[in-house]
């Protein structure tokens with residue numbers, strides 16, 4: 001399959017398609033029309049057709065989409081057909097919560113270790129995955145093929161730790177700290193802010209209240 005340059009907006013919708021198709025697959029559904037998928041996902045059928053046309057369509061007129069094929073192909077586009085080893089820097093509340101979430105493995109993200117500076121966490125393990133001290137990090141990176149580092153440390157430490165990771169070959173950072181990172185162009189940074197989503201919710205609550213007043 002040939003990939004053209006795809007807009008960020010389309011890419012940002014692919015994980016949701018993948019999730020819904022995964023659920024359909026688990027439920028034993030083999031085929032689905034864009035209309036039925038659109039009802040399930042609450043997006044228009046034309047949006048679905050347009051999005052999937054970016055990748056050559058996947059559907060046959062009148063037959064709908066083959067769920068397994070579409071799920072696999074979107075998975076490939078998202079790079080989920082390969083495994084990605086990752087580590088978590090900062091084994092506090094958020095780092096431990098992420099480490100406890102076993103579903104990442106189902107999508108091919110394999111957590112290899114957590115790192116922290118707090119000696120009280122030394123020797124601890126989460127789901128059998130060890131928490132190591134930061135002074136073991138460089139050695140660990142040299143001896144393990146780690147692709148992604150998640151940063152769940154205080155924002156005051158993020159620049160220093162990100163520089164150390166990049167100097168030791170990390171090219172992908174999943175940043176949870178509220179700090180923008182200025183790193184070399186070949187390093188991919190994906191930042192997550194749960195509070196952004198909560199603020200969207202709050203905005204919608206306020207809008208609904210305003211609408212009721214009218």
Ligand SMILES: NC(=O)c1ccc[n+]([C@@H]2O[C@H](COP(=O)([O-])OP(=O)(O)OC[C@H]3O[C@@H](n4cnc5c(N)ncnc54)[C@H](O)[C@@H]3O)[C@@H](O)[C@H]2O)c1
Pocket residue numbers: 089090091092093094095115116117118134151152153154155157161175176177178192193194195
């Ligand atoms: N993006 C989001 O949606 C979101 C949500 C919650 C928290 N956060 C952020 O995530 C970070 C962690 O939050 P938390 O509640 O888990 O805090 P926490 O205090 O429970 O955990 C932070 C951990 O980082 C460790 N640490 C400190 N300096 C370090 C260093 N130089 N190297 C390695 N480890 C180090 C600490 O020892 C601690 O265990 C904070 O920056 C917080 O603002 C982001």
